[in-house]
Amino acid sequence: MMLKDFLPHPSLRAFVRCYRIVHLKFDSQDPPPFKPYTPRPEHCLAFYPHDRERVDFTQRNGSAANIPVALVGQALSVTNRHVHGNFMVVQILFQPGGLFRLTGMPGHEINDCYIEADHVFTKEIHQVNEAFYHADDYPEIVRIANGFVESLVRRARKDAHPIDAVCQWMLEHPATSLDKMARAAYLSPKQFERKFRERTGVSPKVFTRLARFDRAFREKNLQPSKDWQSIAFDCNYYDYQHLVRDYLDFTGLRPTHFHDLESRAPERRFGLAEHYYETQV
Numbered sequence: 083m084m085l086k087d088f089l090p091h092p093s094l095r096a097f098v099r100c101y102r103i104v105h106l107k108f109d110s111q112d113p114p115p116f117k118p119y120t121p122r123p124e125h126c127l128a129f130y131p132h133d134r135e136r137v138d139f140t141q142r143n144g145s146a147a148n149i150p151v152a153l154v155g156q157a158l159s160v161t162n163r164h165v166h167g168n169f170m171v172v173q174i175l176f177q178p179g180g181l182f183r184l185t186g187m188p189g190h191e192i193n194d195c196y197i198e199a200d201h202v203f204t205k206e207i208h209q210v211n212e213a214f215y216h217a218d219d220y221p222e223i224v225r226i227a228n229g230f231v232e233s234l235v236r237r238a239r240k241d242a243h244p245i246d247a248v249c250q251w252m253l254e255h256p257a258t259s260l261d262k263m264a265r266a267a268y269l270s271p272k273q274f275e276r277k278f279r280e281r282t283g284v285s286p287k288v289f290t291r292l293a294r295f296d297r298a299f300r301e302k303n304l305q306p307s308k309d310w311q312s313i314a315f316d317c318n319y320y321d322y323q324h325l326v327r328d329y330l331d332f333t334g335l336r337p338t339h340f341h342d343l344e345s346r347a348p349e350r351r352f353g354l355a356e357h358y359y360e361t362q363v
Contacts, residue, residue, distance in 0.1 A: 083107070083352040084220065091228045096242065097180040097235060099124070101227050102173040103220055106348055108166055114348035116164045118340070120299055121157040121332045123253060123282070123292040125181040125189065127174040127199055127207070128152045131215035133167035137196050140334065146196045151207045153199040155192030156283035160333050165348050172214050172223055174231065178249035178289070179281035186239030189283030206233070244268055245277050252286070256293040257318040260286050294318055295328040302341055304357035310337055 084105040090098040108114055116138070129151050136147040141159040146152070182189055185202055199207050210230045217223045245267040252258060263286065264274035278286045298317040302308065314325040329337045349355065 083354065085349050085354040085356070088224045090231060094228060094231050094235065097177055097184060098231055099175045099177050101224055102175060103223060104349065105170040106165065106352065107168050110167060113166045114351060115346045116162040117347040118343050119161045119163050120296070121159060121292055122296040123178065123289055125156060125176045126154045128154055129172040129211045129214055130170065131172065131211050132170045135169065135171070136164040138162040138164070149198050151199040151211050153192065153197050153202055155195040156189060158194055161196070172227065174227060178253060179246040182281045183240045183242065183246070184234045184238050188280045190279055193283045243277070245274065245281065249278065249282060252290060253293050256290040291328060295332055298325055300357045303355045
């Protein structure tokens with residue numbers, strides 16, 4: 083069983099943060115509970131070379147299922163993911179602004195979306211998914227992913243801009259002053275907000291909240307016995323109540339209640355859990 087992150091080739095890291103492979107096998111007579119999938123500051127392509135998942139949206143009616151390759155926009159609320167059988171997903175997690183540079187599509191157009199990727203990319207993505215299916219091992223999957231992203235980079239629609247490096251910096255430093263970040267991108271505050279939303283789908287303020295919340299979520303998964311007050315301070319929250327507010331806004335639940343639910347996610351059957359991608363590479 084596998085839940086692991088892999089770094090892309092160095093020449094691709096301006097566009098891709100990591101590849102994530104999740105591979106789990108379940109008895110068809112005993113399907114696992116759903117996984118509550120948190121909002122996190124990212125866009126991704128999700129390939130399903132074997133059995134696929136069903137995604138239920140918690141903030142609106144509806145679900146998506148049987149999609150072989152999905153483009154996942156910036157999520158602002160939890161989705162419940164149902165998996166079964168021989169489940170594998172290969173995710174290409176883009177750097178902030180990476181998807182915009184490759185496609186020219188403003189990020190806000192796909193907020194809270196989980197759509198068939200060939201609405202945006204060419205049918206080539208289905209050939210890539212087929213190659214993942216026939217791959218002999220996980221390193222071969224990474225090589226295939228690198229080749230696919232290299233082909234996208236050769237056809238990139240937008241040039242790099244200083245704001246791209248700023249967006250990436252803010253992933254790891256969400257407490258940084260936004261005025262300082264605008265100056266680093268050589269933009270006025272108004273221009274910075276407009277270009278930031280175009281690239282990431284959300285405002286700089288929402289992005290920093292998502293990055294900080296995601297860090298707290300992963301910190302708890304990495305150290306389950308760590309108390310919430312310590313997590314709040316380590317993740318740059320003013321106090322525990324501010325952390326609670328983000329959990330309520332992004333998941334609808336208080337931290338302890340959400341992690342009780344998340345502890346029953348499918349990967350937990352195999353002793354696996356999401357945490358910082360750097361610790362899983």
